[in-house]
Amino acid sequence: MRLVALLLLLASTAVANAPNTSLRPAVRDGGASTIAAPVATPAADGVAPTPQVAPVENSRRPFFRTKRAEKRAKESRRALRRGAVCGDIAIQGEVVGRVPGRIKGCGIAEAVRVKSVSGVALTQHSVMDCETAQALKTWVDQSAKPALRRKGGGLARLRVAAHYACRTRNNQKGARISEHGKGRAIDISGFYLANDRLITVLEGWGASSTSGALRKMHKGACGPFGTVLGPRADRFHRDHFHFDTARYRGGPYCK
Numbered sequence: 001m002r003l004v005a006l007l008l009l010l011a012s013t014a015v016a017n018a019p020n021t022s023l024r025p026a027v028r029d030g031g032a033s034t035i036a037a038p039v040a041t042p043a044a045d046g047v048a049p050t051p052q053v054a055p056v057e058n059s060r061r062p063f064f065r066t067k068r069a070e071k072r073a074k075e076s077r078r079a080l081r082r083g084a085v086c087g088d089i090a091i092q093g094e095v096v097g098r099v100p101g102r103i104k105g106c107g108i109a110e111a112v113r114v115k116s117v118s119g120v121a122l123t124q125h126s127v128m129d130c131e132t133a134q135a136l137k138t139w140v141d142q143s144a145k146p147a148l149r150r151k152g153g154g155l156a157r158l159r160v161a162a163h164y165a166c167r168t169r170n171n172q173k174g175a176r177i178s179e180h181g182k183g184r185a186i187d188i189s190g191f192y193l194a195n196d197r198l199i200t201v202l203e204g205w206g207a208s209s210t211s212g213a214l215r216k217m218h219k220g221a222c223g224p225f226g227t228v229l230g231p232r233a234d235r236f237h238r239d240h241f242h243f244d245t246a247r248y249r250g251g252p253y254c255k
Contacts, residue, residue, distance in 0.1 A: 085112040086130035091137055092116045096127060099164065101181065106166035108183035118145070120155055123192075126163035129183045132245045135224040136186060139243070143220025144191070147213040153194030161189040161240045170236045179227070185244035202239035205231045217241070222254035229255055 083092040093114040101107030113125045117137040128136075140155075148155045164183050168175040179185035190200040204210035221228045221243050229242040233255040 083115070085114070086133050088134065088137065090118045091133050093125065093133075099127065099183065101166050103166055103177075103181075105177035106181040108164065111164070111183050120144070121157045122160050123157055124160040124163060126160055126186055127183060128163060128186060129245075132184050132186065135243070135245050138224040139217075139221050142224070143217050147216040147220070148191060148193065148199075151193055151199075151210075151213065152197045155191055156194045156196075157192035158188050159190035159192065159198070159200075161187040163187075179244035179246050184246060185227075185242065187240045187242050189240040200239070201231065201241060219254075222252045225252065227253050 080089050080092070083094070085091050085093045085095055091112075091114060093112050093116075096108075096111040096113050099108040099111045108127070108129055110129060111127050112130060112133060113127050114122060114133050114136070115125050116122060117133070118140050120140050140158075144158075145155050162180060163186050164180060165178070166181045167178055168181075169178045180187075189202070190198050190204075192198050199210050199214070201214060204214050218228060218230045218241060221241065225243040226246045226248060227242065227244045229237045230240075231238050233242075
């Protein structure tokens with residue numbers, strides 16, 4: 001009887017000292033990341049269950065595009081490389097080479113015909129030198145796109161009024177050869193948005209809804225280009241921006 005009583009006493013003591021939660025084996029690192037997920041354990045009388053952490057597998061497998069999508073992306077990159085000029089994939093067009101002038105002072109040693117810059121198309125494929133093409137791209141990226149990003153889905157196309165033309169300044173008899181005649185100038189008269197809306201320099205310069213954007217673009221061209229002329233310059237530039245890459249000792253001339 002004493003032996004039985006002793007065994008009962010030991011058993012009751014073990015139950016009283018038993019832990020509320022069962023011990024779990026340590027989780028081995030099998031290469032999968034884990035996310036802590038609560039697992040409820042049986043509750044003691046009057047005690048809320050204590051959440052425990054259990055490993056949940058999370059695949060580290062990378063996302064793969066379909067073969068068709070990958071093929072289209074490669075073809076697009078190849079097409080851009082084929083159409084790149086001036087060593088810049090963002091400037092799309094074709095190499096023209098030497099353009100002789102019909103009068104003294106005109107012509108371009110190494111000309112390109114630009115179709116688009118940074119995804120913005122030109123309504124006329126414009127002939128110029130690479131310095132002017134690079135300046136145009138810089139202006140589109142830093143000024144034109146930001147100025148119009150909240151209007152009509154953003155800038156889509158530049159309406160080109162003039163590019164290379166062997167002529168005098170403002171077509172005036174006896175004047176010096178224009179920068180247009182050297183492939184160093186481009187005139188922009190308007191901006192097409194993604195929704196096909198056209199903002200013109202002539203009408204938009206004084207309109208409350210567009211004057212701010214046009215003035216930002218005009219000001220932003222001063223630096224990338226050496227000469228910037230707009231509606232305030234003279235009667236010849238009321239309806240367009242004239243940009244050229246002529247350089248002056250005193251810095252850019254902008255009006």
